[in-house]
Each structure stands twice: as C-alpha cells, then as structure tokens.
Amino acid sequence: MTPELKQVKEETISTEQVIKKAVEVICGKWRMVIIHLLRDKTLRYGDIKRSVPGISEKVLVHELKQLVELGMVDKESFNEVPPRVEYRLNDKGRTILPVIDLLREVGQAFM
Amino acid sequence: MTPELKQVKEETISTEQVIKKAVEVICGKWRMVIIHLLRDKTLRYGDIKRSVPGISEKVLVHELKQLVELGMVDKESFNEVPPRVEYRLNDKGRTILPVIDLLREVGQAFM
Numbered sequence: 001m002t003p004e005l006k007q008v009k010e011e012t013i014s015t016e017q018v019i020k021k022a023v024e025v026i027c028g029k030w031r032m033v034i035i036h037l038l039r040d041k042t043l044r045y046g047d048i049k050r051s052v053p054g055i056s057e058k059v060l061v062h063e064l065k066q067l068v069e070l071g072m073v074d075k076e077s078f079n080e081v082p083p084r085v086e087y088r089l090n091d092k093g094r095t096i097l098p099v100i101d102l103l104r105e106v107g108q109a110f111m
Numbered sequence: 112m113t114p115e116l117k118q119v120k121e122e123t124i125s126t127e128q129v130i131k132k133a134v135e136v137i138c139g140k141w142r143m144v145i146i147h148l149l150r151d152k153t154l155r156y157g158d159i160k161r162s163v164p165g166i167s168e169k170v171l172v173h174e175l176k177q178l179v180e181l182g183m184v185d186k187e188s189f190n191e192v193p194p195r196v197e198y199r200l201n202d203k204g205r206t207i208l209p210v211i212d213l214l215r216e217v218g219q220a221f222m
Binding site: 015016017018019020021022023025026027028029031032033036052070092095096098099100102103104105106107108109110111 | 126127128129130131132133134136137138139140142143144147163181203206207209210211213214215216217218219220221222
C-alpha cells in the first residue's frame, strides 16, 4: 500500500464512523418524513398518524420512541381525559433540518 | 380534519415522496462511505476494497453496481492484462457531496 493510499485509508476510517452514525440517525423509511412534519409545530400523536397515511400504528409508535431516545424529539403527556400526548422537535432534532432540505433538492434530481 | 391539518397532509405527501427517494439514494451502511472515498479521485476496484476494510467482496460489488445504475458513478474498464476497472464519481453523484458534508457535522453531535 502506498503512503498516499494509507493516508486515504486512515482518513476514511475516522470519517467512516461519523458518516455511519449519521446514516443510522437519519435513515429509515419514515424518519425524515416524521421530522419534516414536526418542523414547525408541536403535534399530537393522532395528528402525526393522520399526516403520514402509509404508516402502521406499530411502526409509528416505534419511530417516535426512537426519535425520543435519540434525543431529537421531546414527548409531553398531559394528564387529561382523553389523554393528550404531544411531540415536539427539540434543538438536537433541529440539527437534522438542513439535511432534510438538502435531501429534498437531491431527491428531485433522482425522481 | 381541519383545513390546516389537511394542508399539512397534502404538503407532506408530495414532499414525502421526494424525501423517500433521497433516503433510498443515500441510505445503506456503505453508500455514503464509498461516495466520500470517490470524492477527489478515480479509484480502481482494489483501491476501494482496501480503503473500506469492513466491507465484503459481494456487498462492495453490489454497492458499486447500484451506484452505477443510479447514475452517480461512472465505471470504466480498460482492456489490459491484468484487467483494470476504474470508478469515478460523476456530476450527478457529486450532488450528494454536500449531503455527506452535512452528515459529517450532524453525525458528530450524535457520537
């Protein structure tokens, strides 16, 4: 292996881990769609469900749980009857918004 | 459904398709890593293989084929002994580079 290729390799390995983490965070059929939906407003579970018609109850619950666990979305439960649960994109989740905007541009080129 | 929510829904559906396409294009464990590797240079198959140590032969061949089929990477075969095959990121593939740069920033926040 030439020194140049070795350098390429080392640089790729460290960057590789960061890129892989980012891919893990943003990838998934619905994740970006849900984050985009929460971009401007706090939404109740039912609002999200109705706004993403193709998603199953099970997958949506799982996705929202993961977004909360990743620290991107805050969930607030209100002690009301019927119970009210709201989801809000927080500052960490907002770091993803420029990625979504770019993906929208990029996606157009591949449609 | 309120008119406001209906509008949210309609806007989400059309954007949803573009975002989903983009996710399809950029997602996958190795895709961004390979594109990043090809960012500055034309590489031979063996160079790529050595620079992405964790990838299997089968997966790498499949990934490169998909990148060529998506129109992001150009493959050139030279009639030499031993055969030489080179891969180069083309203009369409380059549209992904700003996404990778953003992902590197975003990924840091999640490490």
